Amino acid sequence: MANGAQRSEWTRAVRGFHAGARSDFGSCSFAVVVASSVNGAGGAVPTVLLLCSQGVPNSVIESGERARVQPETTEASRLVETAIQEGLLATLFGRCRVEYEGRAASTLKEGERLVVLKPDGTALVHSDEGQKPVNWQPPGCTHEVQTDGDSLVVRSRRETPEEVLLVEFESVDHVAIFDVTDDHDLSLTGTEEDLRDRILEDPSILEPGFEPRATERQTPAGAVDIYGVDGDGNAVVVELKRRRVGPDAVSQLNRYVESLERDLHAETTVRGFLVAPSVTERASRLLGERGLEFVSLAPSPDT
Amino acid sequence: MANGAQRSEWTRAVRGFHAGARSDFGSCSFAVVVASSVNGAGGAVPTVLLLCSQGVPNSVIESGERARVQPETTEASRLVETAIQEGLLATLFGRCRVEYEGRAASTLKEGERLVVLKPDGTALVHSDEGQKPVNWQPPGCTHEVQTDGDSLVVRSRRETPEEVLLVEFESVDHVAIFDVTDDHDLSLTGTEEDLRDRILEDPSILEPGFEPRATERQTPAGAVDIYGVDGDGNAVVVELKRRRVGPDAVSQLNRYVESLERDLHAETTVRGFLVAPSVTERASRLLGERGLEFVSLAPSPDT
DNA sequence: CGTGCCAGGTGCCTT
DNA sequence: AAGGCACTTGGCACG
The missing domain is CATH 2.70.180.20 (Protein Yojf; Chain: A;)
Incomplete structure (x- = not known):
C-alpha cells in the first residue's frame, strides 16, 4: 500500500489529467487513470494507476498487488x-x-x-x-x-x-x-422541410402556374403543409412526405381537402396534391377514388 | 513482472471465473478480473488482478507497478x-x-x-x-x-x-x-391485442347484441381489427387503439368502412366503431361527421 | 400540459 | 423485398 504522501501525489495526477472514469468490474470497484511522469531523459512516460476502493473509498492499490475486495455490489x-x-x-x-x-x-x-x-x-x-x-x-x-x-x-x-x-x-x-459534455446539435438534411423548400423555391415543380400562399395553414382538420392556388385560381392543398407514402398519407390529405371545401363554401374547387418520392399501389388507388393528385418529388434532387 | 508460471496461473483463474470483461480506459488497455484464492483459514479470498497489455497483448502487470502504455487508440x-x-x-x-x-x-x-x-x-x-x-x-x-x-x-x-x-x-x-447472452423475451401487457381479447371475451362490452365474426378481416383498404354483426344484422367494423386516439385513427376506420360498403353492395349498412380509452376533440368531431361511433375501453380493466 | 404530426421512425407480420 | 400497421412509439412545435 502506498504511503500518504505517495497517495496524495497520485491523486493529484489523476485530477490533473481529468481521466477519472470510475468503474466497477465484478465485485471490485476501482478507477484506472493514465498519468504521465517524467523519466530520466526528460520525456513524458505514461503511467497506469489502479485506484481501488476496498471498503474505504479511493484507497490506492499498486498494480499487481493482490487485494481483498468486497465481493458485493x-x-x-x-x-x-x-x-x-x-x-x-x-x-x-x-x-x-x-x-x-x-x-x-x-x-x-x-x-x-x-x-x-x-x-x-x-x-x-x-x-x-x-x-x-x-x-x-x-x-x-x-x-x-x-x-x-x-x-x-x-x-x-x-x-x-x-x-x-x-x-x-x-x-x-x-x-x-x-461526465458527458455534448454541445453540438445534429444537422440533418433530407427531411420534409427540405422537400417543402424545394417547392417554395420553384413552385412550378408541383405544376406550372402554382402559387404558394401559406405554409402550415390552419384548417379545422389540422395544418396544411403548403396552401396555394393554381393557374385557374383554384385552391390547392399540398401534403408533403419525405418518403414513399401509404394509405395514411392519402387520408390525411383528404381530411384537409374536405375540411377546406367546407370552409371555403361550395363554389371553390379545392385540389389536393400529395408530394412524395413514390406511392404504394393501394395509396395510389385511394388517391384516384378521392380525386387527389400525386407528384413525385424527393427531399434531395439526386434521390 | 510476474514469471511465466505465475502468469499462467492467473490466466487460468481468469478463465475459471469467466470474469473476463476487457476494457480500455484512456490509453491503457487492460482486463480486470476477480478471482478467488484460498487463504490460510481455508476461506475463499477475492483477489483482483489487473491484466494490462502494453504493446504485447495480455502481458501481466503486478499491481502498483508503473507501466508504460501506448498512449494510442x-x-x-x-x-x-x-x-x-x-x-x-x-x-x-x-x-x-x-x-x-x-x-x-x-x-x-x-x-x-x-x-x-x-x-x-x-x-x-x-x-x-x-x-x-x-x-x-x-x-x-x-x-x-x-x-x-x-x-x-x-x-x-x-x-x-x-x-x-x-x-x-x-x-x-x-x-x-x-459476451452477452439473453435468452428470454419480453412479456408485455396492455397492448392492442389485450384490448381485442377483452372484446372477444365479452362482445357485449362493445354493444349488446354484437357478434364478432372475424379478426384481421381483409378489405381492399386493409385489415379490419374486428369484423362482426350487430343485433339487427348490420355489418360492424371495429378499429382498436390502446391509447387516446386522434384524427388519424378516425380516418383509418373510415377507410375500412367505406371499403366494406363498396364490397358488400349498397343494401348492407356498415357501422364503424372506434374503441379506445379516450378520443381527442377534433377526432370526436370527425367521428360525428363520418357517422362513426366511439366506445371508451382500455386494454386493462382498471385503467 | 394536451393536440397534432413528422421521423433516417422501429419492429412485426403477411403477401 | 415491399406493404401495411402497432408502438410504453419519441420528439417537436403550437395553442
Whole structure:
C-alpha cells in the first residue's frame, strides 16, 4: 500500500489529467487513470494507476498487488449513486431481471443486458439485439439505486403518467460513470422541410402556374403543409412526405381537402396534391377514388 | 513482472471465473478480473488482478507497478475488433464526430458520446440527453473499426438501403466488450391485442347484441381489427387503439368502412366503431361527421 | 400540459 | 423485398 504522501501525489495526477472514469468490474470497484511522469531523459512516460476502493473509498492499490475486495455490489451501487447525484451518465452490465409498469406493463426474465442511465433521467435497457431498448424510461425520470449487498436494484420513476422501471441485477459485471459534455446539435438534411423548400423555391415543380400562399395553414382538420392556388385560381392543398407514402398519407390529405371545401363554401374547387418520392399501389388507388393528385418529388434532387 | 508460471496461473483463474470483461480506459488497455484464492483459514479470498497489455497483448502487470502504455487508440481498436469478430457487444465512450448518409444525411460535430455496437449489427450513438440515439444504424449492419494510431474510426454500413454511419473519435476514454447472452423475451401487457381479447371475451362490452365474426378481416383498404354483426344484422367494423386516439385513427376506420360498403353492395349498412380509452376533440368531431361511433375501453380493466 | 404530426421512425407480420 | 400497421412509439412545435 502506498504511503500518504505517495497517495496524495497520485491523486493529484489523476485530477490533473481529468481521466477519472470510475468503474466497477465484478465485485471490485476501482478507477484506472493514465498519468504521465517524467523519466530520466526528460520525456513524458505514461503511467497506469489502479485506484481501488476496498471498503474505504479511493484507497490506492499498486498494480499487481493482490487485494481483498468486497465481493458485493455495494461499490457498484455507490458509483451509480454518484452518477445520479452529480449528473453523470452511468452504464451497467450484468445479469438482471426487468419489470415495467406504466402506460403498459412488462416483465423480462433473467438475462445479461446493458443498462444506461442518463443525467436527463433517461433509462435504457439494451439486450444483445435490436436498435430499440428492450425496456426503457423516457427523459425526466428520477433514478434510484440501492443494494442489499447481494443484488443491485435500479429504479426509475416518473409521474404524468405514473411509470416505474425496475432493474434487478443478480450480478453486476461492469459499471462505469462518465461526465458527458455534448454541445453540438445534429444537422440533418433530407427531411420534409427540405422537400417543402424545394417547392417554395420553384413552385412550378408541383405544376406550372402554382402559387404558394401559406405554409402550415390552419384548417379545422389540422395544418396544411403548403396552401396555394393554381393557374385557374383554384385552391390547392399540398401534403408533403419525405418518403414513399401509404394509405395514411392519402387520408390525411383528404381530411384537409374536405375540411377546406367546407370552409371555403361550395363554389371553390379545392385540389389536393400529395408530394412524395413514390406511392404504394393501394395509396395510389385511394388517391384516384378521392380525386387527389400525386407528384413525385424527393427531399434531395439526386434521390 | 510476474514469471511465466505465475502468469499462467492467473490466466487460468481468469478463465475459471469467466470474469473476463476487457476494457480500455484512456490509453491503457487492460482486463480486470476477480478471482478467488484460498487463504490460510481455508476461506475463499477475492483477489483482483489487473491484466494490462502494453504493446504485447495480455502481458501481466503486478499491481502498483508503473507501466508504460501506448498512449494510442490501437488497443481500443483491437478490443472493438475482437468484439466484432467474436460476436460481442462493445461500448465506447469518448469525444467524437459523427456522420451519417443514407435515407437522409446528417453531421454531428465534436462531442462526448457513448457508442454501443451490438453483435446483431446495431450501432447506437448516445449523447447525454434523450431516449433516442442521436445517430444510429439498424440491425444487420457490418461494423468496422480502424485507427491510424491517432483517431479511432468506427464505420457501420448496410445495403438496401445503402447507409453508412461514421464515428470518428479524437479520443477514447473507455472501451469495454461483453459476451452477452439473453435468452428470454419480453412479456408485455396492455397492448392492442389485450384490448381485442377483452372484446372477444365479452362482445357485449362493445354493444349488446354484437357478434364478432372475424379478426384481421381483409378489405381492399386493409385489415379490419374486428369484423362482426350487430343485433339487427348490420355489418360492424371495429378499429382498436390502446391509447387516446386522434384524427388519424378516425380516418383509418373510415377507410375500412367505406371499403366494406363498396364490397358488400349498397343494401348492407356498415357501422364503424372506434374503441379506445379516450378520443381527442377534433377526432370526436370527425367521428360525428363520418357517422362513426366511439366506445371508451382500455386494454386493462382498471385503467 | 394536451393536440397534432413528422421521423433516417422501429419492429412485426403477411403477401 | 415491399406493404401495411402497432408502438410504453419519441420528439417537436403550437395553442
